[in-house]
Amino acid sequence: MLLGESVAVEKMQDAPIIPDDGIGLENPPTLRIQNLPPPPTYLKPSFRDNNGTEDHVPDMEKPRNTICFRPTASHLEATQGGVFLDYLAEGAANIVFKIRPWTYLNHDRFTPKLNTFVCCSADDLGHIYLTPCITDKVLRISKGNVNTGTCEEIIDSFEKTIKPLFHKPLPISAPSMSSASSLNLTSPIRTPEKISPSASPAPGSASKYDGGRIGKQQVTSNPKQHQPHTEQHAQEQEDSQTESKPIQTHPSENELPLWEIVLNHFEKYAGGRLYSERSPRPHDAPASDLSSPHSCATYAEFLMSYQTVSLSSDAVFLLVAELVNKGVRKDTVRIPMHQQTGILLPNMSSKPGHHITIEIKPKWLAQSRDAPKDAYRCRTCALEASRSARDKKPVYICPLHLLSGDADIIRPYLHKKLVRAIMRMGENELLGPQLSAIVNRTTAYFASGQGHLLLNHLRDVQQQLDTRGIFDMSDVRHGRLDVSDKLCTAMTLRDTSMYIQVKVHGEYDSVPQDQPDYGVHCKLGDLDVKNPGKAASWREKETNLITKGWYTSRSEGLERRDHEQCRISAAWKLYEEHCP
Ligand SMILES: O=P(O)(O)O[C@@H]1[C@@H](OP(=O)(O)O)[C@H](OP(=O)(O)O)[C@H](O)[C@H](OP(=O)(O)O)[C@H]1OP(=O)(O)O
Numbered sequence: 321m322l323l324g325e326s327v328a329v330e331k332m333q334d335a336p337i338i339p340d341d342g343i344g345l346e347n348p349p350t351l352r353i354q355n356l357p358p359p360p361t362y363l364k365p366s367f368r369d370n371n372g373t374e375d376h377v378p379d380m381e382k383p384r385n386t387i388c389f390r391p392t393a394s395h396l397e398a399t400q401g402g403v404f405l406d407y408l409a410e411g412a413a414n415i416v417f418k419i420r421p422w423t424y425l426n427h428d429r430f431t432p433k434l435n436t437f438v439c440c441s442a443d444d445l446g447h448i449y450l451t452p453c454i455t456d457k458v459l460r461i462s463k464g465n466v467n468t469g470t471c472e473e474i475i476d477s478f479e480k481t482i483k484p485l486f487h488k489p490l491p492i493s494a495p496s497m498s499s500a501s502s503l504n505l506t507s508p509i510r511t512p513e514k515i516s517p518s519a520s521p522a523p524g525s526a527s528k529y530d531g532g533r534i535g536k537q538q539v540t541s542n543p544k545q546h547q548p549h550t551e552q553h554a555q556e557q558e559d560s561q562t563e564s565k566p567i568q569t570h571p572s573e574n575e576l577p578l579w580e581i582v583l584n585h586f587e588k589y590a591g592g593r594l595y596s597e598r599s600p601r602p603h604d605a606p607a608s609d610l611s612s613p614h615s616c617a618t619y620a621e622f623l624m625s626y627q628t629v630s631l632s633s634d635a636v637f638l639l640v641a642e643l644v645n646k647g648v649r650k651d652t653v654r655i656p657m658h659q660q661t662g663i664l665l666p667n668m669s670s671k672p673g674h675h676i677t678i679e680i681k682p683k684w685l686a687q688s689r690d691a692p693k694d695a696y697r698c699r700t701c702a703l704e705a706s707r708s709a710r711d712k713k714p715v716y717i718c719p720l721h722l723l724s725g726d727a728d729i730i731r732p733y734l735h736k737k738l739v740r741a742i743m744r745m746g747e748n749e750l751l752g753p754q755l756s757a758i759v760n761r762t763t764a765y766f767a768s769g770q771g772h773l774l775l776n777h778l779r780d781v782q783q784q785l786d787t788r789g790i791f792d793m794s795d796v797r798h799g800r801l802d803v804s805d806k807l808c809t810a811m812t813l814r815d816t817s818m819y820i821q822v823k824v825h826g827e828y829d830s831v832p833q834d835q836p837d838y839g840v841h842c843k844l845g846d847l848d849v850k851n852p853g854k855a856a857s858w859r860e861k862e863t864n865l866i867t868k869g870w871y872t873s874r875s876e877g878l879e880r881r882d883h884e885q886c887r888i889s890a891a892w893k894l895y896e897e898h899c900p
């Protein structure tokens with residue numbers, strides 16, 4: 321296998337193997353395989369045996385300061401430290417394998433599965449040892465997409481850029497809630513004052529703040545008139561854009577965009593509650609005692625530990641074979657051969673009999689800086705509204721609701737997520753009486769516990785890193801990239817995943833009174849710093865949301881119901897109900 325090559329699987333290819341010489345080419349040719357490759361044969365064990373004597377210098381480069389996966393067909397190696405690498409999941413940019421301890425498939429004969437690997441490391445003298453199997457981890461490998469960094473780059477930017485953002489200490493007393501979540505949950509609804517025209521213009525009318533203006537386009541005078549634009553309209557918008565660039569001016573304190581004024585009213589007068597007639601229920605969780613021994617010291621506790629691993633080229637080949645075996649993708653999967661590195665991460669998957677895991681992408685926890693002033697939706701809800709029925713998220717919550725601390729709104733969302741995770745895990749007995757305890761505990765985690773703190777921290781960092789919006793060029797170093805590193809980091813934190821583990825057995829039944837979110841823990845995943853090369857696509861997305869009316873349209877067909885609706889839409893409804 322040559323430097324610059326990649327292995328691709330195209331199941332429909334005819335030729336079993338077509339090796340190409342890809343050195344130095346921009347788009348290196350690929351090895352195409354139809355059938356699984358034959359397992360490589362390693363006749364000699366490449367580790368120290370039980371007597372401590374090294375009896376083989378392996379046929380791979382000695383890995384230093386790192387560990388290395390390579391396949392094995394040796395019974396001895398497999399029994400002493402073999403692991404299986406099973407396909408677990410994939411995202412747009414990475415493939416994830418679960419590391420499972422090796423087990424006999426046949427007691428009489430050694431019949432290695434194709435994906436039997438050993439994990440080796442070297443000491444200072446270059447002696448190679450078999451590393452005890454690391455079965456509580458997953459192996460994550462980049463697919464090598466154009467805008468995706470190598471594993472080394474990912475780890476480097478994680479250490480230098482991401483980690484410092486989480487070095488802030490966690491509060492040791494109850495969280496001081498943000499404006500979006502400083503809710504008086506017991507206060508009855510009060511009538512909001514009508515937005516004073518002097519404080520802010522009527523929806524859609526002109527003001528100095530035209531954060532929603534693209535080129536010559538002005539927001540229309542009545543938000544109820546907003547509809548997603550036709551293709552022809554979109555073309556007109558595009559044409560107008562070519563004449564003038566997007567303008568981004570920023571509101572001073574007394575020039576807040578309308579959506580923000582309405583949202584502030586919602587938080588202030590309705591106590592942030594979507595259903596105003598509802599009083600707090602007995603099962604609404606009290607705030608967690610954040611000074612308990614379970615408190616984390618800093619927000620860094622929510623980060624996973626990363627470890628680089630190198631992969632022999634045979635290993636990469638067999639991982640691709642594993643993907644074929646599992647029928648992973650109908651189209652092409654590529655794993656770049658030249659990288660031959662992966663990242664070991666803690667395995668956050670559900671573990672039957674122990675915990676269930678739900679995965680949540682909190683997305684944009686504050687409105688986009690570029691949203692029109694009369695936006696009816698937040699950025700995430702606007703994007704979701706723009707999606708076809710097929711592409712919409714099956715279980716959804718507005719990020720601003722998730723952040724709000726309102727247990728009534730968060731609970732139904734978490735309930736759905738947890739039920740799906742339980743069913744996927746196959747522990748259907750958890751759907752019985754235990755379920756409400758599991759849901760309540762997870763709700764408490766997000767409504768008032770550490771999940772709430774983490775979301776607030778993520779929101780703050782997203783806002784601090786993106787102060788001027790996606791069209792701003794002022795922070796860009798001349799001639800280099802057309803988007804700032806800070807914005808790339810903000811976009812990374814808008815795309816991170818929360819892996820929330822909820823204990824489901826054992827001491828979980830005897831929960832401390834003062835800790836309603838007992839047994840719930842979370843780590844953040846996918847913190848690969850985004851490539852500035854994505855800037856054009858981010859701008860295109862934002863422009864599309866603005867010009868096609870996805871932020872502002874009040875079309876019935878776009879409405880989501882109850883807790884699925886956007887918090888900003890809920891605020892508008894309440895405002896208009898009380899200030900017709
Ligand atoms: O644009 P968004 O907000 O939909 O985010 C994309 C994600 O869509 P989502 O809404 O989370 O399903 C998208 O996630 P999926 O592939 O849909 O799971 C990616 O994370 C994408 O980032 P990248 O191209 O892998 O760097 C994400 O793209 P960017 O973060 O670069 O915009």
Ligand SMILES: Nc1ncnc2c1ncn2[C@@H]1O[C@H](COP(=O)(O)OP(=O)(O)OP(=O)(O)O)[C@@H](O)[C@H]1O
Nearest residue numbers: 409410411412413414416458665666667668669846
């Ligand atoms: N540490 C982990 N433990 C368990 N499962 C994981 C872990 N990391 C990732 N996964 C699984 O693999 C999937 C893809 O991982 P990841 O989100 O890192 O890939 P990605 O390509 O960066 O995603 P995206 O499409 O969001 O860019 C996740 O959705 C999750 O199901």
